[in-house]
Amino acid sequence: MSGLIDQFGRTATDLRMSLIDKCNLRCRYCMPAEGLDWLKKDDMLTADEVIRLADIAISRLGIESIRFTGGEPMVRADLVDILAGVHAAHPQVELSMTTNGINLERKIDALVEAGLARINVSLDTVCPETFAKITRRDRLTKVLSGLHAAKAAGLEPIKINAVLLRGINDQQAAELLTWSLEHDYQLRFIEQMPLDADHNWTRDNMVTAAEIRDQIAQVYTLTEHETPRGSAPAELFDVQDKETQETLGQVGIIASVTEPFCAACSRTRITADAKVRSCLFSHTETDLMGLLRDGSSDEDIANAWREAMWHKPKAHGQTQVGLGMPGFVQPERTMSAIGG
Numbered sequence: 001m002s003g004l005i006d007q008f009g010r011t012a013t014d015l016r017m018s019l020i021d022k023c024n025l026r027c028r029y030c031m032p033a034e035g036l037d038w039l040k041k042d043d044m045l046t047a048d049e050v051i052r053l054a055d056i057a058i059s060r061l062g063i064e065s066i067r068f069t070g071g072e073p074m075v076r077a078d079l080v081d082i083l084a085g086v087h088a089a090h091p092q093v094e095l096s097m098t099t100n101g102i103n104l105e106r107k108i109d110a111l112v113e114a115g116l117a118r119i120n121v122s123l124d125t126v127c128p129e130t131f132a133k134i135t136r137r138d139r140l141t142k143v144l145s146g147l148h149a150a151k152a153a154g155l156e157p158i159k160i161n162a163v164l165l166r167g168i169n170d171q172q173a174a175e176l177l178t179w180s181l182e183h184d185y186q187l188r189f190i191e192q193m194p195l196d197a198d199h200n201w202t203r204d205n206m207v208t209a210a211e212i213r214d215q216i217a218q219v220y221t222l223t224e225h226e227t228p229r230g231s232a233p234a235e236l237f238d239v240q241d242k243e244t245q246e247t248l249g250q251v252g253i254i255a256s257v258t259e260p261f262c263a264a265c266s267r268t269r270i271t272a273d274a275k276v277r278s279c280l281f282s283h284t285e286t287d288l289m290g291l292l293r294d295g296s297s298d299e300d301i302a303n304a305w306r307e308a309m310w311h312k313p314k315a316h317g318q319t320q321v322g323l324g325m326p327g328f329v330q331p332e333r334t335m336s337a338i339g340g
């Protein structure tokens with residue numbers, strides 16, 4: 001019984017499952033202001049189907065950790081049932097979630113009780129006006145209270161995902177880091193990728209990892225963290241006080257565009273409508289919904305998944321063409337519809 005190996009020798013052990021394409025924010029780098037044509041309920045995985053796919057992934061395909069994402073996973077009313085179902089069958093597998101944090105305060109205790117072990121909350125700024133500009137919603141206080149509640153619930157570490165946008169929050173890297181260190185959240189900057197609905201991304205205009213490091217280095221000393229990176233997308237740095245050299249915490253930088261880590265990628269993705277995507281930037285998908293609903297066996301589904309992953313491209317969805325370079329074609333789905 002083999003796992004999810006590809007023809008370039010990588011093995012996927014980390015599953016990202018999108019539970020829904022809808023979201024209650026409209027981040028500029030992800031969604032258009034008016035939203036998208038949402039999936040119909042019947043076309044989305046039910047809670048039982050999510051639990052079955054997770055079981056197949058763990059029992060037959062060697063998946064070791066699952067991250068639930070979206071769209072906004074907390075928009076799904078049955079999120080607690082999904083977590084509880086997967087956790088009951090496989091308590092050894094770490095379940096995590098990437099969320100925008102809205103309504104987290106209200107839901108966190110039930111989520112943790114159901115088996116949620118780790119959380120990433122997306123927060124690009126602590127300035128209310130900038131938050132409203134990026135997300136097109138005035139809801140910063142809801143995110144902050146969600147983060148606070150996650151800490152009170154004992155989740156550790158709590159990671160923050162931040163994207164910097166030229167002309168909006170591109171000067172706020174050090175400020176956001178200072179705030180994260182003070183509140184004991186582990187900040188990770190993610191380079192903006194061409195996965196926005198508006199197709200506004202350009203390689204020339206994005207904020208690069210090098211630029212983020214330079215900005216932070218004006219305020220703190222950054223040194224490479226000693227733990228080997230492995231297949232983790234974030235390059236981790238220790239953050240030190242410039243005068244005392246005291247280590248204040250860490251910061252991660254995910255340089256998906258300028259310093260891609262495709263060779264070490266260990267991820268497989270399932271969209272909310274049950275398509276396997278072997279890469280964020282894939283132009284092909286493999287449907288599992290038909291098999292889930294036509295009486296196919298778990299092994300049939302596992303085989304289709306294996307086959308999809310065998311064809312995982314070497315790099316960035318289209319064999320070696322760098323993001324935004326001549327020949328690069330942005331995938332049709334936005335980040336929200338893939339599951340980041």
Ligand code: SAM
Pocket residue numbers: 023029030069070071072073098099100120121122161162163190191192193194195196335336339340
């Ligand atoms: N709604 C949840 C959230 O925002 O955390 C989960 C889904 S969101 C698509 C997952 C992550 O993708 C977020 O951290 C978000 O910042 C990131 N993301 C979305 N669009 C992106 C883009 N174009 N480039 C880089 N990261 C992006």
Ligand code: SF4
Pocket residue numbers: 023024025026027030031070071072099100122335336
């Ligand atoms: Fe929604 Fe997350 Fe996309 Fe923002 S990044 S619009 S919160 S799915």
